[in-house]
Amino acid sequence: xxxxxxxxxxxxxxxxxxxxxxxxxxxxxxxxxxxxxxxxxxxxxxxxxxxxxxxxxxxxxxxxxxxxxxxxxxxxxxxxxxxxxxxxxxxxxxxxxxxxxxxxxxxxxxxxxxxxxxxxxxxxxxxxxxxxxxxxxxxxxxxxxxxxxxxxxxxxxxxxxxxxxxxxxxxxxxxxxxxxxxxxxxxxxxxxxxxxxxxxxxxxxxxxxxxxxxxxxxxxxxxxxxxxxxxxxxxxxxxxxxxxxxxxxxxxxxxxxxxxxxxxxxxxxxxxxxxxxxxxxxxxxxxxxxx
Numbered sequence: 001x002x003x004x005x006x007x008x009x010x011x012x013x014x015x016x017x018x019x020x021x022x023x024x025x026x027x028x029x030x031x032x033x034x035x036x037x038x039x040x041x042x043x044x045x046x047x048x049x050x051x052x053x054x055x056x057x058x059x060x061x062x063x064x065x066x067x068x069x070x071x072x073x074x075x076x077x078x079x080x081x082x083x084x085x086x087x088x089x090x091x092x093x094x095x096x097x098x099x100x101x102x103x104x105x106x107x108x109x110x111x112x113x114x115x116x117x118x119x120x121x122x123x124x125x126x127x128x129x130x131x132x133x134x135x136x137x138x139x140x141x142x143x144x145x146x147x148x149x150x151x152x153x154x155x156x157x158x159x160x161x162x163x164x165x166x167x168x169x170x171x172x173x174x175x176x177x178x179x180x181x182x183x184x185x186x187x188x189x190x191x192x193x194x195x196x197x198x199x200x201x202x203x204x205x206x207x208x209x210x211x212x213x214x215x216x217x218x219x220x221x222x223x224x225x226x227x228x229x230x231x232x233x234x235x236x237x238x239x240x241x242x243x244x245x246x247x248x249x250x251x252x253x254x255x256x257x258x259x260x261x262x263x264x265x266x267x268x269x270x271x272x273x274x275x276x277x278x279x280x281x282x283x284x285x286x287x288x289x290x291x
Contacts (some may be wrong), residue, residue, distance in 0.1 A: 001022060001023070001024045001025070002024075002026060002074065002078060003024040003025060003028065003035065003037070004026035004027055004028045004074065008024070008026075008185075008232075010139070012024050012034070012035045013034070016165060019213075021036060022034060022035040022036065022084075023035060023037075023038060023079050023081050023085050024036065024037055024078045024081075024086070025037070025038040025039070025040070025074075025080070026039065026040070026074075026077070026082040027040045027041060027043065027073065027074065027077070027195070027224050029041075035265075036083040036111045037055075037056070037057075038053045038054065038055075038056045038080060038242070039054065039055045039056070039076065040053065040054050040063075040073065040077045040082065041053045041054075041055070041194055043070055043073045045068070045069065045070050045073075045135070045138055045139060046139065047068070047109070047112060047117055047187060048063050048066065049064065049066040049067055049068060050065055050067060050069070050070065050072065050073055050076075050078070051063060051064045051065070051066075052073050052076075052105070054077065054094075056090065056175070058078075058084055058089070058090045058215055061090055061091070061094045062094075063076060063080065063094055063097055063098075064097075064098050065079075065098060065100055066098075066100065066101065066102065066121065066164055066220060067095050067100060067107065068102065068107040068109065068135065068139070069107050069131075069132065069135035069136075070134075070135050070138060071131050071134075071135055072107070072135075072229060073259065076100075079097065080093050080094070080097060083096065084277070085208035092099050093144060093290060099122075099195055101176060101200065103240070103241070103283075104240070104241040104257070105120055105121065105122050105240025105241030105242070105256070105257070106121060106122060106240060106269075107119055107121050107132070107135075108120045108121070108240075108257060109191045110260045110261055110264065111225075111260070111261075111264045113230075114230055114233075115230060115264050116228035116229065116230065116232045116233065116234055117139075117232070117233050117234070118225060118233075118234045118235075118236060118260045118264065119132075119136060119233060119234070119235050119241060120236045120239075120256045120257050120260060121236075121237050121265075122234065122237075122238070122239065122240025122241060122242075123156075123236045123237045123238065124186065124237070124239075125157060125166060125170075125238075126166050126169040126170050126173055127218060127284045128178065129156065129170050129173050129237055130173045132235060132237065133152070133154065133174070133177035133178060133235065134177065134180045136152055136181065136233050136235055137152055137177060139233060140152045140199065140233050149231065150233070151179040151180055151228070151229075151232045151233075151240070152177070152178045152179050152180075152232070152235070153178060153179065153180045153181070153182070153184045153224050153228055153232060153233070153234045153235070154174045154177075154178035154180070154181045154182070154234075154235045154237065154289050155181075155184060155220050155221055155228065155234065155235065155236045155237065156170065156174060156181075156183070156184070156186070156235075156236075156237040156238050157183065157184045157185045157186035157193075157196065157197070157200070157217065157236070157238055157264055158170060158186055158196055158199070158200055159186045159187045159188075159189065159196075159238070160186075160187060160189035160190060160191030160193070160196055161189040161190055162190060164199055167196065167199035167200045167202070167203070168199060168200065168202040168203030168204075169203060169207075170200065171183070171200040171202065171203030171204030172204065172206060173203075174201035174209075174211075175203075175204045175206075175209040176206060176209075176210055178209065179209065179210070180209065180210045180211065180212075180224075180227070181204065181209060181210070181211035181212070182211065182212050182213075182214060182220045182223060182224045183197055183198070183200050183201065183211060183212070183213050183220075184197075184213075184215065184216070184217045184220035184221075185216070185217050185245070186214050186217075186238045186239060186245075187245055187246040187247075187248050187250075188238070188246070188247055189247075189249075190248060190249065190262040192235075193215050193247075197213060197215065201213070210281075215253070216224060217245065218254070218259050221236055221256065221259045221263060222259070222263045222267070224236075224264075225260065225263040225264060225267055226263065226268075227269040234260075236256045236260060239254075239256050240256070242256075243255050244253075246270070
């Protein structure tokens with residue numbers, strides 16, 4: 001049971017079946033429950049993954065995993081608690097977490113090193129986009145000596161035939177947490193992709209960040225990566241593991257990861273001015289003026 005969550009604490013307190021063990025996990029301070037505690041602490045993150053300490057009735061250890069993002073520490077701690085409850089030794093459980101590989105399209109790394117780090121994630125809701133951007137903002141602080149020398153660039157769109165209310169919300173979140181934003185298409189489905197972008201801009205235009213518009217997702221990804229420097233982080237959000245883009249009921253082959261790899265291989269980092277002119281169709285005001 002997650003003891004960092006109020007519902008989890010309440011649930012742990014209500015379970016009173018004789019002989020039933022309740023194992024709670026969390027990074028917060030001690031909370032009044034009868035649960036056996038698997039307690040994590042000292043979370044550290046960087047572009048190679050994360051680490052944290054853990055204290056349990058089965059012993060103490062240091063967990064190291066290649067999974068990106070502070071929010072994933074809770075997922076790993078919960079996994080560790082399940083393994084321990086299943087009878088796996090602490091040593092073997094920690095070793096298993098160290099061998100984990102991120103799921104395709106979930107905080108998936110592409111590039112890095114002498115080139116910008118591109119992260120592809122399925123974040124397609126306001127809450128998910130905010131969590132991913134906050135996690136990457138933390139990594140951004142560590143990627144260069146000062147934050148002003150590193151940028152967080154976000155490429156995203158919103159799916160058609162889905163909740164329109166989330167579109168301006170995601171626009172506001174993107175311009176609040178990223179240094180530069182490229183608004184593009186996701187899966188328009190039966191909707192006009194331009195109309196979807198107009199909805200996003202209702203929120204995005206209220207911020208004061210740099211942002212551009214390109215309806216073509218491939219071009220938007222290329223432009224964002226071409227504008228990035230070593231040490232910058234480019235988030236490509238919304239489609240994650242998907243290998244298609246849907247227009248008018250037809251699914252066309254498309255992969256954010258494949259496009260990111262193509263762009264990284266072809267682009268000279270920081271060559272963005274000329275490539276932005278080629279790939280990014282319009283500044284927001286010009287885009288809206290054409291509608």
